[in-house]
Amino acid sequence: NLTDTEDGESTWSLWGIYNFPQDYSSFGYKTYIHKQRPGYYIAGYNENRQKAAKGKVQYKQSAKYKNLANKTLYAVWKPCKYTIKFDSNAPRDAKATGKMSAVTATHDKTFTLKANAYKCDGYTFIGWSTNRKAKVAKYTDKQCINENLMPESGEMTLYAVWEKNN
Numbered sequence: 001n002l003t004d005t006e007d008g009e010s011t012w013s014l015w016g017i018y019n020f021p022q023d024y025s026s027f028g029y030k031t032y033i034h035k036q037r038p039g040y041y042i043a044g045y046n047e048n049r050q051k052a053a054k055g056k057v058q059y060k061q062s063a064k065y066k067n068l069a070n071k072t073l074y075a076v077w078k079p080c081k082y083t084i085k086f087d088s089n090a091p092r093d094a095k096a097t098g099k100m101s102a103v104t105a106t107h108d109k110t111f112t113l114k115a116n117a118y119k120c121d122g123y124t125f126i127g128w129s130t131n132r133k134a135k136v137a138k139y140t141d142k143q144c145i146n147e148n149l150m151p152e153s154g155e156m157t158l159y160a161v162w163e164k165n166n
Helices: 049-053
Strands: 010-013 016-018 032-034 040-046 074-079 081-087 103-106 123-129 155-164
Touching: 040 049, 049 074
Parallel strands: 081 155
Antiparallel strands: 010 016, 010 032, 040 074, 081 103, 123 155
């Protein structure tokens, strides 16, 4: 049974996961020690290290296989996808109009923020922030994002930042 873990360094055997390095070759199993990769998940395994590095899954995650004794399996890592929601974040003395649907982004891939579709009478949109109370925008409208924003929850919200018109 191939399984997964979210802890740090782990030993992967064909019959389970242990949180400490150990040689199980006396049981007829070979193991592969890896470190967790934030922003990635294990899609499966492959006996060939190069094929695993290229994303080729030979053995699916959580599936049962026979005749795997004395084989080393290498994790096939795939980038996680996450959802970015947009919040109008209207100031207390104003009402925002418009709608924006969420977008999906992929860890380690560049993406461009959607154009702001919110309007707020008496205010000018200046950008987006991950903090609802921000006065300064972290991201501009339609900005190309190169950094990893991957939240642990797999979901994040960007809040509109408004500046009062004079």
